[in-house]
Amino acid sequence: MISFEKMTVNTMKTSINKLKPLSFSRNSNQEISIAGFKLKDLVQTYGSPLYILCEETIRARVNEYKDSFQEFYGEYELVYASKALNCKAICKLMEKESVSLDVVSIGELYTALSVNFPMNKVIFHGNNKSPEEIQACLENNVRIILDNFNDLRLIDELNKSKKEVNIIIRVTPGIECHTHEYIKTGKIDSKFGFNLEDVLDLVAKLKKDYPYIKILGLHSHIGSQIFEMAPQRDAALVLLNKYKEIKEQLGIEMTHLNIGGGLGIKYLESDDPPEIADIVNFSAKAVIEACEKFDLKKPILMMEPGRSLVAPAGITVYRIGNIKDIPNLRKYVCVDGGMADNVRPIMYQAQYLAELDAKDPNKDLETVTIAGKYCESGDVLIKDIKMTKADTDDLLVVFSTGAYNYSMASNYNRATKPAMVLVNRTGHNLIVKRESLDDLLRQDLVPSHLS
Ligand SMILES: Cc1ncc(COP(=O)(O)O)c(C=O)c1O
Known part of the structure; x- marks a missing residue:
């Protein structure tokens, strides 16, 4: 494994690395607007809770990735990891921005198909793809991230005509990343991907026994909400070491290198994730240097961010109802949503910033706990936040909710999922309708002996 000197990165552009959506503003009455819309x-138009997405923020973040790849690398493919937020309008927005799509289920693929997203720009992930999913990839010429031998078995069984299938092999690179630290290990306990040591044999086997399979390259994804630049760079170098071995021993040169997603964002003002430009620059430099050193052709560099493209664009607006003050213990400020629209706090103690509409966020501060309305004591959106004194009927905004909120939403307690609105300077558009009570019943059946 080669090692690289610590690189310094110096990006002079104005930062868009903000916690709040770029079009967020407050007027003199402290009323909040997004892209000029109060x-x-x-909320009066679409109800609450309401997911709001600032289009300007998504486009700015997409463009920072694209500009950085152009400036620092060359041929690249920016792939949006749509598990972060997948719906028709977001697929269309990514298509308009010439961004590719990473899908992990037939449902995500079906959504992309429904809006004619170009299938040659889709990659399909998953550690346990179903026959139906592999079939859909084959029918639509979607590139498959080969994760395991079961994928290979299914491809071979279902690809009756043995037409060309493009794959990227997912490996565990031996780099484990937690938000603020990472470790390099020989083996990783992960359900995803092939062991790095097995890749050379695998490539040889594919070449010999599966001539219709075209191997584009290797893939690794080391984690999410990452604040360091070195782990992804190091994972890229691990893969390039393998490219060198593959070239030397098998005479095969890979055309693509996919280094996954995972760049972190600000949930709290104290969070300090790298700039998009810096992470691209840092990884790109390392890849270029390694390719020169190993005498490899520079591959098309693929990254597949999810959170860092959409999370900061999103806010969720709730209406405050009950306020329960337990003297000397805790004040609960209860909102009309909670774990059904944002499962991240209860699932992995995610932290968020919140502010009240029409009240100065710096005045009248007290420590409260923002509680959801669902029947779990743990349904708390934010524990012990210092916030302006709230009253019943106030609107509360929770920031950074554009990723892994709607996409993880549930109907727990038979909650109806909130609506989602996409806002830009020219208008606001409903992109996901609020579920109705009838939507909840749509799949229910009553057997005749009970009716
Ligand atoms: C394979 C893969 N790629 C990309 C992503 C996107 O990660 P993030 O949203 O942190 O950028 C994930 C997230 O789990 C993933 O598993």
Whole structure:
């Protein structure tokens, strides 16, 4: 394994690395607007809770990735990991921005198909793909991230005509990343991907026994909400070491290198993730240097961010109802949503910033706990936040909710999922309708002996 000197990265552009959506503003009455549209009016039109997405923020973040790849690398493919937020409008927005799509289920693929997303720009992930999913990839010429031998078995069984199938092999690179630290290990306990040591044999086997399979390259994804730049760079170098071995021993040169997603974002003002430009620059430099050193052709560099493209664009607006003050213990401020629309706090103690609409966020501060309305004591969105004194009927905004909120939403307690609105300077558009009570019943059946 080669090692690289610590690189310094110096990006002079104005940062878009903000916690709040770029079009967020407050007027002199402290009323909040997104792209010039008042929250209060949006909630009046679409109801609450309400997911709001700032289009300007998504486009700015997409463009920072694209510009950085152009400036620092060359041929690249920016792939949006749509598990972060997948719906028709977001697929269309990514298509308009010439961004590819990473899908992990037939449902995500079906959504992309429904809006004619170009299938040659889709990659399909998963550690346990179903026959139906592999079949859909084959029918639509979607590139498959080969994760295991079961994928290979299914491809071979279902690809009756033995037409060309493009794959990228997912490996565990031996780099484990937690948000603020990472470790390099020989083996990783992961359900995803092939062991790095097995890759050379695998490539040889594919070449010999599966001539219709075209191997584009290797893939690794080391984690999510990552604040360091070195782990992804190191994972890229691990893969390039393998490219060198593959070239030397098998005479095969890979055309693509996919280094996954995972760049972190600000949930709290104290969070300090790298700039998009810096992470691209840092990884790109390392890849270029390694390719020169190993005498490899520079591959098309693929990254597949999810959170860092959409999370900061999203806010969720709730209406405050009950306020329960337990003297000398805790004040609960209860909202009309909770774990059904944002499972991250209860699932992995995720932290968020929140503010009230139409109240100065710096005045009248007290420590409260923002509680959801669902029947779990743990349904708390934010524990012990210092916030302006809230009253019943106030609107509360939770920031950074554009990723892994709607996509992880549930119908727990038979909650109806909130609506989602995409806002830009020219208007606001409903992109996901609020579920109705009838939507909840749509799949229910009563057997005749009970009716
Ligand atoms: C394989 C793969 N790629 C990309 C992503 C996107 O990660 P993030 O949203 O942190 O950028 C994930 C997230 O789990 C993933 O598993």
